[in-house]
Amino acid sequence: MVGRNLDPTVLFPSSQAVALPHDYKCGACPGEGQALAFPRTRGPAPLPCAGDGDQLSNQHPREQLCDQHLRAKRARVESIIQGMSLPPTPQASDTSLEAPFGHERERGGDMPQDSKRKPRVPQQGLGAAGRVAPTGGSSHAKGCQQLKEQLCFLEQQLRWLQEKFYQVCDSEDAAQTQEDSEKVEDRGDTGGLPSAVRVLSQALKHELSVVTSQVVDSVLKTLWPKADSHIQKQHQSLLMLGPDARREYSAGGKCRKPLAKPSPMNAPGSLGSPQAEVLPGALGKSLSSYVASFSSKGVRKSSRVPSMGYSLGSATSVQHSQLLSQLLGHGQHSPWGSDSRESPSALERGCPEPLELPWGSVKLRSSIVRQQQHHPLPLSPASMESLALLPAGVVLRDMPSSGLAMCRLSLTPGQMQEALTPGHLKKAKLMFFFTRYPSSTLLKTYFLDVQFSRCITSQLIKWFSNFREFYYIQVEKFARQALLEGVVDACTLQVSRDSELFRALNMHYNKGNDFEVPGRFLEVASLTLQEFFSAVRAGKDADPSWKKPIYKIISKLDSDIPEGFKAAGCSQELLHS
């Protein structure tokens, strides 16, 4: 990309370009009294009613403190363990190997998060086993059955753990914020609830992590002895090598190169993929080192390169690390929405900067994610391990806030959208504030949750074409209006946040006004306005292609898009923001 730095003197050789009105606040200086990217402070997100009839959620917090209840919980866990011999309810009769991955696709992006949701059993491992050892006879079937049972048990435990996790977070939320008076009252009633629950939570997490590791190890050794070590080796090496290496690993022209051995099921468009069960949860113990690696070193952003950036291995690594840093308290939001000018150099530095998690910054920085920034929970690697094992659907359904939806620790093929959703549209519109002419390659790197096809690419390109069209029409309209109003000096035409033109554009691309438009965009809009003004005043509009030179100028003014736009699940988050 070239010409990223606005140099008005280039576009306006005369001195007019630099003659800013006295009261004009340079939009290029995000530090100038600009609010945070998402100034709206929202109360803590409503806690989940944890749904699905888990009776624990209905307990009064005080009761959870008493030993009797603790014993009851333990008894329940034990009963669950005893009941694990029951085979899980089959998803559907067509439980082909990719079926497990299709369960959570949210078509249209506005699917109710809790509707029609059956008790699900994570079956990724099953799918993997089925593909990796398709010829396995009865022993294989037995192994699958065993895996089913184990995973069923795990899911139950995880749900329960999740409940406890929420309660801890809820208590912390109430303690940290006093925005919700009712919660404060609750806190007063319950006294030392957080610590007690935390102890219980930690104990359970530990227990769960042990069981998880054992199950995963045994399953992998039984069903996938060779691939097990191979994949672990691969994944660990990728983690060690960092984003660049991972990118190279994944870059391969137009074809995605999955980490695991490709199979017919793994072709683009199909939902099944071996790495789904390999990354990350099924890695078992290796995930602990994974967590430790990222949490201790901070997170390196992946550079902005025209790579596909797209293999699940690469994408999930970045996304995981973002989440992990959030949960571990590394996340410190920057007003990323208003500072993109420096991004090229910033991106090239590759130093462990504070994470930019944009959708955590929209209303999304609510609840747990927000509080983690200030009061990180002492989550152990084992806890992260457990979270990682949560099926994305469970997380989305039960997680209380949009912020925690970031806990979708992986982008399994099941989450790859085969169609663009309203959430993607909203995201694209916000991206327009940074780039007016994104290449298809760039788009692919920012819509990682989309299964790109020729059609999808065209649609995205078309979206931006439509955005530009609207943008230029609006700017031209205001330029002509200014001319009619007798404006003489083009440089007096500056687009500020108060101007009508900005309101029109903001209304179109940022309807909810929950995104702080970067100052850079104001600059670009100002220059576009001036260009149109000058051209019309000079009578160039008589030429049918009089806009072309303007387009050419504007096309060089694209900014880098904050990395946070790549975050997993942000499209869905936007939709609900």
Added chain:
DNA sequence: TGAGAGCCTG
């Protein structure tokens, strides 16, 4: 020749 920009239309 395919991809993409831009224009027009609904």
Added chain:
DNA sequence: CAGGCTCTCA
């Protein structure tokens, strides 16, 4: 916003 169309470009 999408579809259809023309035009440009590599």
